Amino acid sequence: MIARTALFSVVLACAPAFTADGLLPAKLLSPPTDTWPTYNGDYSGRRHSPLTQINAENVKNLGLAWAYRIQTGPTGGGMEAFFASEIKSTPLEVDGVLYFTVPDHAWAIDARTGRQLWHYHWNSKGGIHIGNRGVGIWGNWVFFETPDDHLVSLEKDTGKFRWAVEIADLAQEYFSTPAPLVIGNHIIVGVGGDSLDVPGFLEARDPETGQVQWHWNTEPKPGEPGSETWPNADSMAHGGGMTWIPGTYDPELNLIYWGIGNPNPVHAGQGRKGDDLYTCSIVALNPDTGKLVWAYQVSPHDTHDYDAVQTPVLFDGQIDGHPRKLLAQASRNGYFFVLDRTNGQHIVTAPYIDLTWSKGLNAKGQPIPNPAKEPQPDGALVSPASDGATNWPPPSFDPDTGLFYVNAMQSWSVFYLTDTGEHPEGFAGRDSGVWSQSALKAIDYKTGKVRWSHPYPNQDSGFTGVLTTAGKLLFTGDPSGNLIAFDPATGAILWHAGMTAPLSNGPMTYQLDGRQYVVVGAGDTLYAFALNR
Amino acid sequence: MVAKFLGLLPPPDPEAVARGQKTFVATCGFCHGTNARGGAGGPDLVRSVLVLHDEGKGDKIGPVILNGRPDKGMPKFNMTEAQIKDIAAFLLSRNQAAANRASYQIQNIVTGDPKAGHAYFSAHCASCHAEGDLAHIASKFDPVALQNLFLYPRQHRWPGMPGPPPDPRTETTATVTLPSGESVSGILVHIDDFNVSLKDSSGEYHSWTLGDGSGVTVKVHNPLEGHIELLPKYTNADMHNILAYLETMK
Numbered sequence: 070m071i072a073r074t075a076l077f078s079v080v081l082a083c084a085p086a087f088t089a090d091g092l093l094p095a096k097l098l099s100p101p102t103d104t105w106p107t108y109n110g111d112y113s114g115r116r117h118s119p120l121t122q123i124n125a126e127n128v129k130n131l132g133l134a135w136a137y138r139i140q141t142g143p144t145g146g147g148m149e150a151f152f153a154s155e156i157k158s159t160p161l162e163v164d165g166v167l168y169f170t171v172p173d174h175a176w177a178i179d180a181r182t183g184r185q186l187w188h189y190h191w192n193s194k195g196g197i198h199i200g201n202r203g204v205g206i207w208g209n210w211v212f213f214e215t216p217d218d219h220l221v222s223l224e225k226d227t228g229k230f231r232w233a234v235e236i237a238d239l240a241q242e243y244f245s246t247p248a249p250l251v252i253g254n255h256i257i258v259g260v261g262g263d264s265l266d267v268p269g270f271l272e273a274r275d276p277e278t279g280q281v282q283w284h285w286n287t288e289p290k291p292g293e294p295g296s297e298t299w300p301n302a303d304s305m306a307h308g309g310g311m312t313w314i315p316g317t318y319d320p321e322l323n324l325i326y327w328g329i330g331n332p333n334p335v336h337a338g339q340g341r342k343g344d345d346l347y348t349c350s351i352v353a354l355n356p357d358t359g360k361l362v363w364a365y366q367v368s369p370h371d372t373h374d375y376d377a378v379q380t381p382v383l384f385d386g387q388i389d390g391h392p393r394k395l396l397a398q399a400s401r402n403g404y405f406f407v408l409d410r411t412n413g414q415h416i417v418t419a420p421y422i423d424l425t426w427s428k429g430l431n432a433k434g435q436p437i438p439n440p441a442k443e444p445q446p447d448g449a450l451v452s453p454a455s456d457g458a459t460n461w462p463p464p465s466f467d468p469d470t471g472l473f474y475v476n477a478m479q480s481w482s483v484f485y486l487t488d489t490g491e492h493p494e495g496f497a498g499r500d501s502g503v504w505s506q507s508a509l510k511a512i513d514y515k516t517g518k519v520r521w522s523h524p525y526p527n528q529d530s531g532f533t534g535v536l537t538t539a540g541k542l543l544f545t546g547d548p549s550g551n552l553i554a555f556d557p558a559t560g561a562i563l564w565h566a567g568m569t570a571p572l573s574n575g576p577m578t579y580q581l582d583g584r585q586y587v588v589v590g591a592g593d594t595l596y597a598f599a600l601n602r
Numbered sequence: 603m604v605a606k607f608l609g610l611l612p613p614p615d616p617e618a619v620a621r622g623q624k625t626f627v628a629t630c631g632f633c634h635g636t637n638a639r640g641g642a643g644g645p646d647l648v649r650s651v652l653v654l655h656d657e658g659k660g661d662k663i664g665p666v667i668l669n670g671r672p673d674k675g676m677p678k679f680n681m682t683e684a685q686i687k688d689i690a691a692f693l694l695s696r697n698q699a700a701a702n703r704a705s706y707q708i709q710n711i712v713t714g715d716p717k718a719g720h721a722y723f724s725a726h727c728a729s730c731h732a733e734g735d736l737a738h739i740a741s742k743f744d745p746v747a748l749q750n751l752f753l754y755p756r757q758h759r760w761p762g763m764p765g766p767p768p769d770p771r772t773e774t775t776a777t778v779t780l781p782s783g784e785s786v787s788g789i790l791v792h793i794d795d796f797n798v799s800l801k802d803s804s805g806e807y808h809s810w811t812l813g814d815g816s817g818v819t820v821k822v823h824n825p826l827e828g829h830i831e832l833l834p835k836y837t838n839a840d841m842h843n844i845l846a847y848l849e850t851m852k
Contacts, residue, residue: 195609216609240654242701244609264608264701265649307649423834441838447711448749449838481833483749483841487706492639494648496703501746504754504830526793526822549794562813565796 091209091225092163094253098320105162105577107315108203108248109463114317114382116465117537118578122585123600124540128554128564134586134599135183141174141593142190156590158203158248159463159534159575163225167588168206169595172198172216172246177228180588181581183597187228193217196244197261202315202461205249205256207276212256214245220258220279234279236260241267249274250315252325252356255282259312259327263374264495266307266333269348273359283359287312287329287347295346295364304341309333310348314378314461319394322411324353324362326383326396330376336444336498337372337488344369349377351398351406353413363413368402369435372443373426373484374455374500375402381410382466382473386514388416397514399464399475401457402426404436405517419517421510422458422479426451444484444498454482455500460532463575467537467557472511472520474535474543474557480505505530507548511560521560525549534575536587544587546572552589552596568596604704613698614658614691622692625685633676638696643675648696658694660687711745712849714839719847722840730828740849749845753836754829774824776800778810781817790822 092106100119101110109116123131141154153172160169167180173193177186196216204213210231211223218237223230236258237243243262250257255273269287274280287310289295291302299305311330318325332341332348347361349368354361367377382397388407396410403424407417415434427436442451456478464475481503488497508524531548538544543557550571554564570592578587587598605613627636633644640646647653656662664686670678681689699705723731743751756772776790778798786808788800798820799809810818824830836844 197607197609199607238651238654239609240657241649241651242609264703265654265697267649303646425834445838446709447713447838447842450753450833450836450841452834481753483753485708485711485746487708489709492646494639494646495700496706499703499706499708501750503750504833526795547794549792551794551796553795562795567796 092206094207094251097251101578102580104164105160105579106206107161107251108159108205109315109317109380109575110577112252112318112320113384114380114463115384115468116463116535116575116577117467117539119539120578120580120585121538121540122580123538123542123578123587125542125556125563127600128540128542130601131554131564131566131587131598132601133566134597136594136596137178137183137185138594139171139174139176141171153198154593155200155573156593156595157200157461157574158590159577160588160590160595161204161206162577162579163206165581167595168204168211168225169590170201170203170213172201175204175211175213175221175223175228177225178595180579180586181584183595189223189228189230191215191219191221191233194239196239199244200246201248202246203248205251207251207254207256210276212249212251212276214247214249214258216244216246218243218245218260220249220256220274222276222279232279234274236272236274237262241265243267246313248315250318250325251276252318255356257316257325257356259315261311261313261330263309263311263331263333263335266309266494268306268308269310269312269330271312271327271354271359273356285354285359285361289346298344298346300340300342307333308341308345308348309335311376311378314380317381317383318356319383319410322394323355323357324410325356326351326353326381326410328376328378328381328398330378331368331371331374334488334493334495334497335372335374336484336496336500337486337493338370338443339489340491340493342370345371349375349402351377351381351396351408351413353410365406365408365413365415366435367398367400367404367406368438370438371402372438372498373402373451375400375426375453375457377401378461379459380463382464383410384466384468384514386471388515395514397466397473399459399473399477399512401459402436403453403458405473405512406434407514407517417514417517421475421512421517421519422453422477424452424458444486444500446486446489448483448485450481450503451484452481453478454480454502454505455484456480456502456505456530456532462532462534465535465537465543466514467543469539469541470511470557471514472557473514474509474511474537474545476507476531476533476535476545477510478505478507478530478532480530507531509535509545509555509560511557523555523560531571533572536576536578538578544576544589546589546591550591552576552591552598566598569594605698605702608702610698610702611657611694614694618688618691619695622688622690625681626689626692629679630689638693647693648700653693654697656690656693658690660690663690663693708746711749711842712846714842714844714846716843716846716850718839719843719845722844723847726832736848736851739851741852745845745849748848749841752844752848753833753841755826772826774822776823777821778808779819779821780810793820793822
């Protein structure tokens with residue numbers, strides 16, 4: 070453990086009242102109204118709020134309540150600075166305070182006014198500073214992960230440093246971006262890192278001490294189930310499969326659901342012939358033991374960097390007239406999947422963009438990769454590009470419309486295999502983007518058909534998060550810096566506001582003292598919108 | 603810039619790398635492979651955890667070299683501190699070559715049949731492009747850039763990314779018609795669902811609000827639409843044949 074400094078640990082006089090118990094884990098089980106206690110607002114990943122004060126009738130009166138621009142101090146410049154000051158985290162809102170991050174930084178600000186309460190800066194030893202998804206809160210303690218692979222715990226009300234524990238090895242090119250997921254007394258952390266063929270994992274950490282409660286590797290060991298999908302022990306020990314987006318949780322089934330990243334070496338499959346489980350899979354684990362309960366692989370033997378980390382969204386629905394407990398993912402590979410979340414049984418697979426990497430589906434609804442579309446030394450033209458048909462920004466499911474909403478990208482790229490040897494390493498290839506265009510798509514979960522699509526007129530690419538509310542509204546951002554409220558049933562635009570940068574996180578909402586706020590991050594600024602008074 | 607973004611250490615001294623490579627190939631290559639990716643009995647050292655923690659300094663690999671690993675069949679090697687440091691620099695360079703994907707070299711991509719490419723061009727491209735338009739195109743761009751450019755001749759750039767100004771023939775144009783019936787045409791600067799802006803032939807910038815009963819209508823013309831329509835139709839062979847054909851135009 071290394072001593073860290075809190076730059077601004079000042080709690081102002083009218084800070085929110087101290088609550089002895091802080092955020093109890095049980096609060097995470099209720100729909101988000103006065104509180105947004107976890108990355109997705111609740112465990113389901115639906116990002117659907119029951120709030121209705123802001124609604125389709127009055128949204129035209131939505132105006133700016135406050136804006137807060139972060140100050141991170143000097144950065145390294147270039148690409149590092151570009152990403153490091155972008156707010157990709159979804160703020161948590163607890164007792165009238167918003168908690169959010171960018172890499173190496175965490176803030177608490179007043180949720181009613183945007184006034185800063187504290188700012189904490191972690192002195193990083195390095196690592197890829199591409200983004201941070203935010204904090205987890207347990208009781209009176211805040212947890213976040215850092216680019217140099219530490220889980221840091223702060224005091225929620227002061228920002229004062231408690232402890233930090235190392236969760237992965239920076240020297241092996243791991244870097245950590247997820248928001249920790251709090252379930253009971255488990256702080257569940259995931260990792261990223263695809264430069265050097267390291268194995269992915271999930272861990273549960275103790276909220277008091279940071280010690281490991283369980284550790285689950287995304288690849289099997291020789292002899293274990295799934296090991297038959299790798300050619301040898303070396304390939305599965307270096308098989309990738311990162312866990313860099315927070316998962317979801319069903320408290321009744323007591324299962325956590327996580328999307329697993331792509332295999333390594335990223336673009337070269339010749340050294341890892343087979344399906345490469347559990348990369349590019351949706352997995353269900355017991356949160357108390359870390360034991361795998363079921364897995365469904367959405368991209369067998371991926372060579373295009375189509376990781377399957379996108380939020381596994383949980384809802385109950387009707388399939389062929391029968392009530393089912395469902396899980397849906399709009400995956401980076403361009404297919405929309407619906408599974409039975411009790412057992413991983415396949416229900417729907419349907420493409421939501423025009424894609425070319427697969428030859429069709431097998432009996433279990435899994436795409437069959439087309440070998441001609443794998444990266445080639447002289448190039449293979451493929452849709453979608455390695456950035457995918459969608460990426461990390463969170464989608465939304467609206468139970469009122471029965472539609473799943475995702476910002477999708479039609480894109481083409483030339484994939485080159487740069488290492489044709491038997492023992493490739495790292496990415497072992499490159500892809501070179503050709504053309505792309507983004508659109509907001511509404512997908513019918515029963516069929517996977519795109520019910521409506523709103524292409525953004527600017528032929529520029531970008532992915533943004535989505536929020537729906539019981540006020541019959543859908544909030545998202547276009548690639549041009551507009552925050553837009555759509556009618557989720559029809560795709561009609563009801564309201565918009567221009568911002569200084571495109572939406573860079575998942576929008577969230579909460580109601581305090583009878584006033585509903587919608588808060589979004591755009592570049593280095595948080596904007597809060599509320600009805601004009 | 604990319605190496606920094608990827609969080610890599612500063613690259614080692616190339617002279618130390620060259621010396622270290624020579625020693626490594628002669629002394630270690632038989633077991634660990636001449637490229638350090640593993641060989642007859644010795645493990646891959648490019649992604650070895652111990653080597654990664656050595657960070658090119660020699661303090662972690664030194665004891666292993668000097669003492670050997672008798673339990674695993676690795677003998678001792680009598681090396682000077684300078685030799686060990688050079689090997690450490692070589693291993694760091696191998697590690698960075700794997701970890702820095704921006705440094706990967708794309709192999710020969712001019713593999714197609716220029717005659718078949720010519721036939722494809724005549725059938726699909728000649729309605730817009732006279733062959734003479736493309737004279738000397740292969741001497742202006744390397745093959746990888748040329749392959750991307752013929753697929754879609756306008757490359758996405760990050761804000762501030764260097765590069766030549768766009769070819770005016772590739773620019774999207776727009777005609778904006780106002781409620782009065784007046785219309786303005788020019789190069790499209792920006793369009794979204796709420797605003798449109800363009801530069802007219804005199805270089806003057808104009809912008810209008812769309813929707814909200816503004817009565818402003820826009821017609822956008824992307825001269826590259828034909829390129830977008832071809833993207834789903836190319837086979838890999840078509841793409842390689844077209845490139846081979848364009849490469850004849852030095």
